[in-house]
Amino acid sequence: MARLADAALGGLAGRKELFLQELLAYCRQPSVAATGEGMEAMAGLVSRTLERLGAEVEWWHGPGAFPVIYGRLERGAPVTLLFYNHYDVQPPExxxxxxxxxxxxxxxxxxxHARGVADDKGALLARLHAVELLQQVAGGIPVNVIFLVEGGEEVGSPGLGRLLSAHRRQLQADGCLWEGGEIGAHGRLEVEAGCKGMLYxxxxxxxxxxxxxxxLAGLAPNPVWHLLEALRTLYDPGSGRILVDGFYDRVRPPSPExxxxxxxxxxxxxALAQAWGLVELESRRQGRTAPRALFxxxxxxxxxxxxxxxxxxxxxxxPSEARARVDFRLVPNQSASDCLRKLEHHLxxxxxxxxxxxxxxxxDPGQSPLDHPLVERVAAAARETYGVDxxxxxxxxxxGPAALFVDTLGLPVVNGPGVAYHGSGPHAPDEHIRLGDYWRGIEHVVRLLAGFDAEDGLLKGRPQ
Amino acid sequence: MARLADAALGGLAGRKELFLQELLAYCRQPSVAATGEGMEAMAGLVSRTLERLGAEVEWWHGPGAFPVIYGRLERGAPVTLLFYNHYDVQPPExxxxxxxxxxxxxxxxxxxHARGVADDKGALLARLHAVELLQQVAGGIPVNVIFLVEGGEEVGSPGLGRLLSAHRRQLQADGCLWEGGEIGAHGRLEVEAGCKGMLYxxxxxxxxxxxxxxxLAGLAPNPVWHLLEALRTLYDPGSGRILVDGFYDRVRPPSPExxxxxxxxxxxxxALAQAWGLVELESRRQGRTAPRALFxxxxxxxxxxxxxxxxxxxxxxxPSEARARVDFRLVPNQSASDCLRKLEHHLxxxxxxxxxxxxxxxxDPGQSPLDHPLVERVAAAARETYGVDxxxxxxxxxxGPAALFVDTLGLPVVNGPGVAYHGSGPHAPDEHIRLGDYWRGIEHVVRLLAGFDAEDGLLKGRPQ
Structure with missing residues (x-):
């Protein structure tokens, strides 16, 4: 309901300074999963914000993993939305x-500028602030909200799958809002319904x-040559084809949509080639379209x-040893374990x-249907917020671990409400966001949540 | 003359403690050409030892190079021998x-144990001590001796060629004793008349x-793939052949001798394969003999x-960049600059x-004739010293920079009088020598120098 959103957003101007101070506090707290630095303290910060909003908070512990913070705001509403975010960041080096x-x-x-402001502390806090505005200014949110904030996204979410299975009942929801989107180079917000998988x-x-x-090179074998021989059987840079036997077997051809x-x-x-200092893109050389190569x-x-x-x-x-790290990004319906087996057999x-x-x-790759009503809900709120499709x-x-939510929990996953833009440089030095995007990210979540009527189901209007 | 050698060596026992102390002092002084640490102080130590022996000492300076220490002991003898050594060592890491x-x-x-004791401070000091024994105990050396001790051997001897050209007259000699030899795994001293060259x-x-x-791997080219493609055109690990166009063109086939x-x-x-933890040697896999692959x-x-x-x-x-360091060891009559040009053209x-x-x-590779009389002089003195061929x-x-002495100065180069053994681990952690080898290294040089008669020329008995 537009009236609910407008009411909530009327309180934003007066709270900007407070919200900014909280964002600065989040950014000041290191939380590097790769080294463990500051992780417990950061989990505490997230936990306290959730408690301030009146959420019922739990810390979930798994072996070899940092605590997962679970926060539930139960309104007895017919619709429950789950926000997936993470409080860990990439190493700053x-x-x-x-x-x-x-x-x-x-x-x-x-x-x-700060490590983690774009990925993912800004997006997380914008969502928390949106809930705060609705509750404190507009009198409440018309849906139940679950926050699931993990501490291992940047290291492959170890142990997350097991925790999701164990707490399946507490995670029942109608949809999952993925960790956060960005404004692309084209100037519009990007909305997605899944992630590629990865074999690393x-x-x-x-x-x-x-x-x-x-x-002694004539006498002892150099492991570098052998590694190079192995690598060149995996990929043909000329055609862009992966040569691992059977690698494409399970690839589901993209639907017409x-x-x-x-x-x-x-x-x-x-523009991309110029920004990266390249003469031309790889996809061009291989006669592909860039978006197909990418997605x-x-x-x-x-x-x-x-x-x-x-x-x-x-x-x-x-050298006594040679090492190469290889990542394969996977598409539906490939699976990481199947591709690993194929790689081992191939070699x-x-x-x-x-x-x-x-x-x-x-x-694994995680993909939700593009015609799920949550996709249109996110897009509609974006249109209202940004004034453009x-x-x-x-x-x-x-x-990201989207497959766990799609396959283990059976949730549709939609990415979109975020605070980053194409120049944010997540994982890189001088990571940053634009403050204007931050305020609009809050507005987007407010409008998304306010768009649900207490009487509504999520599926209203969805072709059955 | 055996009498001269025996007289000199009679004084060794009484001086062992003193000689050992001086060796320890040399080893205590860091002298890392790669970083510059201690180089000037080490040059000073060498310089003072030479002055104590009564040598006329000069410091030669070239751009971008550490001082080369030149020390001459002029006896008015018909034969002049030049000892080439270096006072720099490998980084200790x-x-x-x-x-x-x-x-x-x-x-x-x-x-x-000490960095540089095998390569090359022990060999240098053993030579200086041999001269000292002959002078102080036996009353003199029957040849003129030049010590040329550089400070850049471990970093490719930058600038040495120019200094040799500029001081060509002061470096006139009948032969050059290379920096120092070792006892092989077979238990016998190795005598060589040259070095392979290297293109690095x-x-x-x-x-x-x-x-x-x-x-973004589908969009931007990964420089690693391109580097691998380039590397695999250079070498075939299956056959052991270098594939650079024309690389073998100038190789002089080895003589029957x-x-x-x-x-x-x-x-x-x-034994080698076992020591290195390998199933078999590379040369075996390629149907080569190990010594041919090596030399x-x-x-x-x-x-x-x-x-x-x-x-x-x-x-x-x-990655934004990929780098590979490749070394090619060269044999007569290849040249590093010609091979570099061929590599560039090939790519x-x-x-x-x-x-x-x-x-x-x-x-460049530097090779002297195996039938040069200096080779037999070194071998004969070794037989006397070690009691075995x-x-x-x-x-x-x-x-090493042997080509500069062979080609620029026209000197035969012979390696042999040294203090290392096959287990010394030069360039590696825990570099060391056996003290018994040290005393025998001194004896070897004493016998070599004493073997010259004041009336003799070096070429006596050489087929003209």
């Missing part, structure tokens, strides 16, 4: 590339017990390779039995 | 792999301006490769114009 320290938030004009492995080849003097969304996606290839096809990428001496000056060694069949494959944290696409090119 | 600090020499039984390059491929999120020496070289392949053939080795994220945990990036011809080739310090081989599998 390389520190020397930051203009100011990553955990000392800095306001430069409209831009707020390290390939390890052992050579001699210790590094040898490289004059998915394809039409993807093909309509406004991606300025020239429809699986990828194979070397995210790290290392062997031997990397220090300054020269050192002539025959073994070609005589690479000595190439050890270490699973470094993998996730959002861009709808089937899924994010990135990866 | 990784420090955690040392049993005791690298610059705090530690005597454990007969073993003296870094191949650099640029991708996007900054690391990208790896979900060289081949017979190489084929007679006692190399226990099983006769050029090699192509990746001594380092790095791109993307190498830290703990996972980080999914599309350009195959469409790898964007693979930047950075020359990281290269040296030394092993003669055409060249070291390793690289």
């Amino acid at each position: 390389p520190l020397e590339r930051w203009t100011s320290p990553p955990f000392e938030p800095r306001l430069a004009g409209d831009r707020l 492995v390290e390939l390890v080849v052992r050579g001699p017990r210790e590094d040898l003097h490289s004059s 998915e394809l039409s969304l993807v093909d309509a996606y406004p991606l300025d290839e020239g 429809v096809e699986p990828t194979c990428n070397v995210s790290g390779i290392f062997a031997g001496y990397a220090g300054p000056g020269s050192k002539t060694v025959l 073994a069949r070609r005589g690479f039995r000595d190439v050890r494959v270490v699973d470094g944290g993998s996730e 959002p861009i709808l696409k089937p899924r994010s090119a990135g990866t | 990784p420090l955690e792999r040392w049993t005791s600090p690298p610059f705090e020499p530690r005597l454990a039984g007969d073993r003296l 390059v870094e191949l650099v491929v640029r991708g996007p301006r900054e690391d990208l999120h790896s979900s 060289e081949l017979s020496l190489v084929d007679a070289y006692p190399l226990d392949e099983g 006769v053939e050029p090699t192509c080795n990746v001594s380092g490769i790095f791109a993307g994220y190498a830290g703990p945990g996972s980080k999914t990036v599309l 350009a011809r195959r469409g790898f114009r964007d693979v930047r080739v950075v020359d990281g310090g290269s040296e 030394p092993i003669l081989k055409p060249r070291s599998a390793g690289t």
